[in-house]
Amino acid sequence: MKIEHLGIAVKSLENADLLFSKLLGAEPYKHETVEREGVTTSFYKTGESKIELLEASNAESPIAKFIEKRGEGIHHIALGVENIAKEVERLKKEGFIFISEEPKEGADNKLVVFLHPKSTNGVLVELCQEKP
Numbered sequence: 001m002k003i004e005h006l007g008i009a010v011k012s013l014e015n016a017d018l019l020f021s022k023l024l025g026a027e028p029y030k031h032e033t034v035e036r037e038g039v040t041t042s043f044y045k046t047g048e049s050k051i052e053l054l055e056a057s058n059a060e061s062p063i064a065k066f067i068e069k070r071g072e073g074i075h076h077i078a079l080g081v082e083n084i085a086k087e088v089e090r091l092k093k094e095g096f097i098f099i100s101e102e103p104k105e106g107a108d109n110k111l112v113v114f115l116h117p118k119s120t121n122g123v124l125v126e127l128c129q130e131k132p
């Protein structure tokens, strides 16, 4: 598995974009809102992986909750997989807890599921697969 992207929770995507563009010396390659997840995102290429900046798009967003509790910072790590359904089955057998087992549409043309941070050493893990 490779690290497909790192998700970073930010208060203002506009401000964070200015900062990360300077930091990485490159502009984001896309902005995308995923209303079902309550996020507006900005994606940067960083070698083989990506950085996904996440701003809350509504008050109930997981990002709004996260920032309120913990402040801005690394929110999740996304692992790229070939067959998400297979990986869900494999990891369930290994005892991992999924927030929801049904892959849903994420950003950047992906199907995604999340493992609960309680079952992964306090780290929110996303599995993602390129949409067929």
Ligand SMILES: C[C@@H](C(=O)O)C(=O)SCCNC(=O)CCNC(=O)[C@H](O)C(C)(C)COP(=O)(O)OP(=O)(O)OC[C@H]1O[C@@H](n2cnc3c(N)ncnc32)[C@H](O)[C@@H]1OP(=O)(O)O
Pocket: 007, 034, 037, 039, 041, 052, 054, 062, 063, 065, 066, 069, 075, 076, 078, 099, 105, 106, 107, 108, 110, 112, 114, 116, 117, 122, 123, 124, 126
């Ligand atoms: C678009 C897409 C994509 O890439 O394609 C995305 O990434 S969307 C990214 C946004 N979507 C998501 O994050 C969806 C999956 N996330 C969720 O369903 C939720 O945020 C949960 C992770 C289940 C947390 O929700 P819940 O309502 O339980 O919140 P809560 O504040 O009561 O948190 C329960 C416990 O989990 C911890 N907790 C919450 N968020 C966490 C995170 N990101 N990393 C590590 N721990 C986290 C809290 O501190 C708390 O710990 P204590 O009990 O110790 O205080």
Ligand SMILES: [Co+2]
Pocket: 005, 007, 052, 076, 078, 126
């Ligand atoms: Co993500």
